[in-house]
Amino acid sequence: MNDLSAQNVPEARGNAATVVTTKMTARHVNVYYGAKQALKDVSIDVSQENVTAFIGPSGCGKSTFLRCMNRMNDTVASARVEGEIKLDGDDIYKSGMDVVQLRARVGMVFQKPNPFPKSIYDNVAYGPRIHGLAKAKADLDNIVEGSLRRAGLWDEAKDRLGESGTAMSGGQQQRLCIARAIAVDPEVILMDEPCSALDPIATAKIEELIDELRGRYAIVIVTHNMQQAARVSQKTAFFHLGTMVEYGDTSMIFTNPSEPRTKDYITGRYG
Amino acid sequence: MSDMNPSHTVKSFDNDIHQLRSLITQMGGLCEAQILAAVEALMRRDADAAMQVVATDARIDALEAEAEELAIQIIARRAPLADDLREIVAALKISSVLERIGDYAKNIAKRASALALSAPVQPMVIIPEMARVVASMVKDVLDAFVDRDAEAAYEVCQRDAGVDDFYSSLFHSLLTFMMENPQHITPSAHLLFIAKNLERIGDHATNAGEMVYYSATGRRMTERPRGDDTAFATAAPAVAA
Numbered sequence: 001m002n003d004l005s006a007q008n009v010p011e012a013r014g015n016a017a018t019v020v021t022t023k024m025t026a027r028h029v030n031v032y033y034g035a036k037q038a039l040k041d042v043s044i045d046v047s048q049e050n051v052t053a054f055i056g057p058s059g060c061g062k063s064t065f066l067r068c069m070n071r072m073n074d075t076v077a078s079a080r081v082e083g084e085i086k087l088d089g090d091d092i093y094k095s096g097m098d099v100v101q102l103r104a105r106v107g108m109v110f111q112k113p114n115p116f117p118k119s120i121y122d123n124v125a126y127g128p129r130i131h132g133l134a135k136a137k138a139d140l141d142n143i144v145e146g147s148l149r150r151a152g153l154w155d156e157a158k159d160r161l162g163e164s165g166t167a168m169s170g171g172q173q174q175r176l177c178i179a180r181a182i183a184v185d186p187e188v189i190l191m192d193e194p195c196s197a198l199d200p201i202a203t204a205k206i207e208e209l210i211d212e213l214r215g216r217y218a219i220v221i222v223t224h225n226m227q228q229a230a231r232v233s234q235k236t237a238f239f240h241l242g243t244m245v246e247y248g249d250t251s252m253i254f255t256n257p258s259e260p261r262t263k264d265y266i267t268g269r270y271g
Numbered sequence: 272m273s274d275m276n277p278s279h280t281v282k283s284f285d286n287d288i289h290q291l292r293s294l295i296t297q298m299g300g301l302c303e304a305q306i307l308a309a310v311e312a313l314m315r316r317d318a319d320a321a322m323q324v325v326a327t328d329a330r331i332d333a334l335e336a337e338a339e340e341l342a343i344q345i346i347a348r349r350a351p352l353a354d355d356l357r358e359i360v361a362a363l364k365i366s367s368v369l370e371r372i373g374d375y376a377k378n379i380a381k382r383a384s385a386l387a388l389s390a391p392v393q394p395m396v397i398i399p400e401m402a403r404v405v406a407s408m409v410k411d412v413l414d415a416f417v418d419r420d421a422e423a424a425y426e427v428c429q430r431d432a433g434v435d436d437f438y439s440s441l442f443h444s445l446l447t448f449m450m451e452n453p454q455h456i457t458p459s460a461h462l463l464f465i466a467k468n469l470e471r472i473g474d475h476a477t478n479a480g481e482m483v484y485y486s487a488t489g490r491r492m493t494e495r496p497r498g499d500d501t502a503f504a505t506a507a508p509a510v511a512a
Binding site: 226227230254255256257262263264266267268269270 | 276277278279280281284350351352353354355356357489490
């Protein structure tokens with residue numbers, strides 16, 4: 001007999017979870033590159049349960065904001081960040097914050113797959129090694145296998161772990177980068193246009209992976225592909241000219257956005 | 272509240288949407304004409320004109336197929352979102368509603384050619400006015416669709432209660448009429464179906480109005496009152512009254 005009790009009813013894939021754990025919060029964030037203001041007064045909560053997508057035209061500030069979330073903008077000399085960004089209630093810009101530790105907790109996947117020119121195994125083992133997460137070779141093997149499995153790459157990689165990561169296809173390289181991010185057991189994964197260099201099949205695999213990782217990690221994805229945002233996210237934020245115009249359930253943003261600027265952008269009437 | 276949207280960056284997308292609107296408008300115009308022509312044939316007892324209405328219905332069916340094909344192409348090739356998406360889904364649903372309305376008009380015409388051969392049925396006098404109301408609902412709901420005018424769509428839906436009143440009134444008159452003389456039963460039954468067809472056209476126009484409302488606003492139209500109580504009527508007390 002079928003068990004129809006509530007806990008066995010799978011959650012609808014596309015719906016935003018309403019009971020959420022807030023993982024990161026941003027309040028009144030302003031970012032300047034020299035004299036130019038790139039981001040104006042952005043406030044947002046990012047939850048563990050829902051994938052959050054940032055959309056908007058080029059130069060709207062979405063990638064800038066994503067980079068603030070693990071202090072990647074520290075590497076840009078002219079960049080200045082004001083406001084408050086917290087991870088589990090801790091201000092990540094406070095003095096004494098260990099940025100290396102922060103980036104282990106808030107991992108990042110970039111537009112162009114960027115595996116190290118090392119073996120597949122070493123690519124994944126790199127983070128755990130420098131963070132001292134594995135005591136013995138066997139521990140490290142476990143982490144590498146587990147990370148590759150979660151990244152959906154184990155079956156393709158298990159017989160070639162010694163080969164160079166750069167010898168893989170673009171889609172495989174991107175999943176290797178996700179495996180590398182996962183290997184240090186992060187809490188948040190930031191993805192900056194992770195599929196823009198990939199073909200549709202490799203893109204679909206990444207999207208399926210995002211769906212599988214949802215809930216385990218808080219995931220934020222920047223994408224230029226509106227359909228991708230609609231497919232993978234439950235929450236969407238629309239950025240325009242440095243401000244966050246609208247933030248809401250993906251199901252509403254793409255069927256009935258409340259801001260005219262959002263509507264014009266997603267229906268292809270922008271500018 | 273007319274179409275305030277600026278054009279799409281890709282101009283051919285606008286052309287597709289205009290073409291779809293134009294197909295729906297043509298269907299609506301034909302439906303309106305068919306309803307009025309069917310009832311005209313009924314009142315004039317003109318079997319030839321009635322058969323002409325029956326034949327014309329094929330054009331509505333062909334337009335529906337064309338509108339459906341275009342809507343599917345737009346969804347496949349343009350991946351429409353937000354108000355574009357809502358409008359195209361509404362167009363798809365309205366085209367099938369119009370096809371159904373065309374079938375009702377055709378059915379009225381078929382019964383008109385049968386009624387042309389039988390004795391006149393006195394309660395028939397109410398039919399032309401009822402037909403005018405539902406035909407105007409069809410026309411106005413399509414104007415509202417093209418203009419993306421939610422208020423006009425709501426106003427069309429409000430008129431459906433009047434159509435239901437016509438039907439209730441005719442229903443009771445026909446019951447009395449049939450009781451008077453068993454020979455009245457066959458033509459009265461035809462006429463009852465004709466009235467029911469018109470009443471259903473009103474319902475479909477109302478559904479189309481709800482779709483236009485959703486398409487224009489992204490919200491569902493709130494509950495509205497219903498006036499048709501004939502489903503609960505029994506013959507005896509109505510006649511005794």
